[in-house]
Amino acid sequence: MANTPVTNMRIDPELKDEASQVLEALGLNLTTAVTMFLKEVVREQGLPLAMRLNSDGKD
Numbered sequence: 001m002a003n004t005p006v007t008n009m010r011i012d013p014e015l016k017d018e019a020s021q022v023l024e025a026l027g028l029n030l031t032t033a034v035t036m037f038l039k040e041v042v043r044e045q046g047l048p049l050a051m052r053l054n055s056d057g058k059d
Helices: 013-025 030-044
Strands: none
Touching: 013 030
């Protein structure tokens, strides 16, 4: 991708490390995973995951 802009995000360091470990085990890095997520947002025209309140009171 020519002329790809750099995007900065503020992410909790512990969350970033934990997610990076999972992604590494899947053969991905954080940049690739975020790109995949954003492509799904465009394809779905919304969030590509269920957003709902728990009715059982669990977090």
